[in-house]
Amino acid sequence: GDSVTQMEGPVTLSEEAFLTINCTYTATGYPSLFWYVQYPGEGLQLLLKATKADDKGSNKGFEATYRKETTSFHLEKGSVQVSDSAVYFCALSHTNAGKSTFGDGTTLTVKP
Amino acid sequence: GAGVSQSPSNKVTEKGKDVELRCDPISGHTALYWYRQSLGQGPEFLIYFQGTGAADDSGLPNDRFFAVRPEGSVSTLKIQRTERGDSAVYLCASSQDRSSYEQYFGPGTRLTVT
Numbered sequence: 001g002d003s004v005t006q007m008e009g010p011v012t013l014s015e016e017a018f019l020t021i022n023c024t025y026t027a028t029g030y031p032s033l034f035w036y037v038q039y040p041g042e043g044l045q046l047l048l049k050a051t052k053a054d055d056k057g058s059n060k061g062f063e064a065t066y067r068k069e070t071t072s073f074h075l076e077k078g079s080v081q082v083s084d085s086a087v088y089f090c091a092l093s094h095t096n097a098g099k100s101t102f103g104d105g106t107t108l109t110v111k112p
Numbered sequence: 113g114a115g116v117s118q119s120p121s122n123k124v125t126e127k128g129k130d131v132e133l134r135c136d137p138i139s140g141h142t143a144l145y146w147y148r149q150s151l152g153q154g155p156e157f158l159i160y161f162q163g164t165g166a167a168d169d170s171g172l173p174n175d176r177f178f179a180v181r182p183e184g185s186v187s188t189l190k191i192q193r194t195e196r197g198d199s200a201v202y203l204c205a206s207s208q209d210r211s212s213y214e215q216y217f218g219p220g221t222r223l224t225v226t
Contacts, residue, residue: 004154032213043116044155044203044217051213089154093213098143098168100215102154 002027006090006103013080013110021075021106023064023090031092033057033066033073034100038087047075047088080110114138116218118204124224125194133189133221137206144187145215146179147203155203161187162209194225 007022025033035047035057048057053068062077073090090103117136125131137144142163147155157171161181172178176194181187191198201222205215 034213036217043219044205046214046216049213091154098160098162099145099157099171100155101157102147104152104154 002031002092002094002101004090004092004101004103006088006106008106010107010109013108015082015110015112016079017110019075019077019080019084019108021088021090021108023073023075023103025071025073025090025092027071027092027094027101029094030068031094033064034091034093035062035064035073035075036089036091036102038089038105040086044089080108082110082112084108085110116204116206116216118202118218118221120221121219122222122224124226127196127225128193130190130192131194131223133191133202133223135187135189135204135206135218137185137187137204138216139185140208141206141216142184142209143207144181145205145207146187146189147205149201149203149220151200158189191223194223196225199223199225 003026032051034049036044037047048059050057050066056065064075087105089105091100093100119134144161146158149155160168164184176192179189201220203220205217207215
């Protein structure tokens with residue numbers, strides 16, 4: 001079956017540091033890939049997505065590129081802010097199949 | 113507009129009791145999903161509705177769990193004879209239709225079985 005593996009956290013960075021959160025997946029076919037974010041006290045929100053190989057998803061300064069050859073979708077941001085402190089989830093979904101498969105999440109804390 | 117709402121936000125119940133969790137999706141969204149999230153883990157798929165019918169219930173762990181969506185809008189997840197292992201946050205999400213990638217999540221119901 002499908003699975004998503006994220007780098008283990010927690011991750012603690014200073015403000016303006018570079019962020020990478022690794023995500024790899026196992027799936028048949030060509031799934032779509034997602035990053036969701038959960039801010040403290042809030043629900044899950046879609047952060048960015050990529051629907052085919054070599055697509056780059058981007059939003060709020062975050063980027064991730066769909067790499068089929070390495071089955072990866074690593075999340076990056078050039079300069080993190082305190083407000084980026086949250087739990088980040090990598091996920092995949094097959095076209096028209098409905099359900100998403102999630103990783104276990106990576107907790108990011110950004111210190112001033 | 114209003115997002116996905118879930119009730120109750122917290123539910124504490126005794127082992128062996130039945131519980132019902134409610135999800136009110138975004139108006140007009142035909143697809144509805146239930147997930148379960150245990151502490152320190154990502155959401156785990158339970159069931160997916162397209163309209164009134166369950167299109168995929170492969171994630172339901174056993175026959176104590178079932179969900180309904182009789183009018184294609186509000187959904188209820190029912191857990192019978194609860195066990196301590198059922199304690200988790202139950203998340204509901206909706207999307208515009210089955211081909212829409214973006215799922216909008218509710219705040220969840222935290223279920224504690226004592």
